[in-house]
Amino acid sequence: MSLRHAILVLLQDQEASGYDLAREFANSIGLVWNATHQQIYLELGKLNDQHMVKFRHIPQDGKPDKKLYRITEEGRDELIRWLRKPAAPPRIRDAFMVKIAGGALSDSSSILRELDDQADLRRERLHTFEALAKKLDEQGREKDLFTYLTLRRGILDQQAWLHWADEVKTALNKREILSTSV
Amino acid sequence: MSLRHAILVLLQDQEASGYDLAREFANSIGLVWNATHQQIYLELGKLNDQHMVKFRHIPQDGKPDKKLYRITEEGRDELIRWLRKPAAPPRIRDAFMVKIAGGALSDSSSILRELDDQADLRRERLHTFEALAKKLDEQGREKDLFTYLTLRRGILDQQAWLHWADEVKTALNKREILSTSV
DNA sequence: TATTGCTGCGCAATCCGTTGAATAAGTAGT
DNA sequence: ACTACTTATTCAACGGATTGCGCAGCAATA
Numbered sequence: 298m299s300l301r302h303a304i305l306v307l308l309q310d311q312e313a314s315g316y317d318l319a320r321e322f323a324n325s326i327g328l329v330w331n332a333t334h335q336q337i338y339l340e341l342g343k344l345n346d347q348h349m350v351k352f353r354h355i356p357q358d359g360k361p362d363k364k365l366y367r368i369t370e371e372g373r374d375e376l377i378r379w380l381r382k383p384a385a386p387p388r389i390r391d392a393f394m395v396k397i398a399g400g401a402l403s404d405s406s407s408i409l410r411e412l413d414d415q416a417d418l419r420r421e422r423l424h425t426f427e428a429l430a431k432k433l434d435e436q437g438r439e440k441d442l443f444t445y446l447t448l449r450r451g452i453l454d455q456q457a458w459l460h461w462a463d464e465v466k467t468a469l470n471k472r473e474i475l476s477t478s479v
Numbered sequence: 480m481s482l483r484h485a486i487l488v489l490l491q492d493q494e495a496s497g498y499d500l501a502r503e504f505a506n507s508i509g510l511v512w513n514a515t516h517q518q519i520y521l522e523l524g525k526l527n528d529q530h531m532v533k534f535r536h537i538p539q540d541g542k543p544d545k546k547l548y549r550i551t552e553e554g555r556d557e558l559i560r561w562l563r564k565p566a567a568p569p570r571i572r573d574a575f576m577v578k579i580a581g582g583a584l585s586d587s588s589s590i591l592r593e594l595d596d597q598a599d600l601r602r603e604r605l606h607t608f609e610a611l612a613k614k615l616d617e618q619g620r621e622k623d624l625f626t627y628l629t630l631r632r633g634i635l636d637q638q639a640w641l642h643w644a645d646e647v648k649t650a651l652n653k654r655e656i657l658s659t660s661v
Numbered sequence: 662t663a664t665t666g667c668t669g670c671g672c673a674a675t676c677c678g679t680t681g682a683a684t685a686a687g688t689a690g691t
Numbered sequence: 692a693c694t695a696c697t698t699a700t701t702c703a704a705c706g707g708a709t710t711g712c713g714c715a716g717c718a719a720t721a
Contacts, residue, residue, distance in 0.1 A: 339671090357668090360668055362670085401622060402559060443583055
């Protein structure tokens, strides 16, 4: 389990509502990591039960009330404890990879089409990440270093994927030519 | 869900038992993707209920009986249908990345230590993948192309990660020097 | 005026995944 | 002789994650 820790990390330097967190997940970090609001609310509830976070009720006019959560001492302790523990390396569960593995069944053209679609998405992400990273770099605030580094991870990941996509493309094109020339 | 499709892909060209599949997951593909035998047996059961696979009982002496599964027409249809459907881009849930994001809390040295540990793992994987890829490449069998490409994905992924680790290292070292010189 | 979209929270059902364990018989090593 | 590992399957329990739904009110647009 690790969503709880991701939440604690986000709450480290700001008070936030479940909705805020959901948005943060959906934007910057979320393009790499993702979590739905249901999960987040649930996890916040649990964290609250365990006194890792506390909240205050903020009535708003025009908008519904909200709960602003902040991390507690206990929460910070738990976070630090977790940080010290070695993490298991993640496994990639990429459906598209399974598709490539099963590629012999489908025709190259449909694979190529989807490859292009995915590449567009990745390129988009890459640009968002790069823009964010550039902004952080220019501001040069020391405490943003870690956010910057996570962005770099996202950037390198997208680049690696795009590189791979190119390899797949050329390989499939070669195959295409061979089969049509026969 | 996608494990079912991964299984169907593997059953495409060979009949296999749950145990065989588990081993395949644990080796070649499994280093990238992973699934425990419990999950696989469960999924095979479901696939059987849905007539996507069928099996025959093989009594063995010395060893326990086994069930050899093979894909059915329906299974192949389902697989093809799934291959046509665009896949959702995967989300990375990398605990280590969360750690970096929360890095301001922990000291650089402990991060660096874990970084090295993870890097060792990744380097090991990289070598396994490269060895397998080389073997496939030398054999040059046309139908292995897709397996080769999935391996390439794994290779590029490890390389990107190692590259990132270097960046993190130099960034943290710079920071270390700054803080100790003050 | 009606529909859509955003802010904001929550419940329930189901599914997926992990962990742990049991059974069973052979084989290989100390 | 004892221990440990390999082949082979399955059950049970728990917790995480996803999907679907519902409530509530405001703002903007068609």
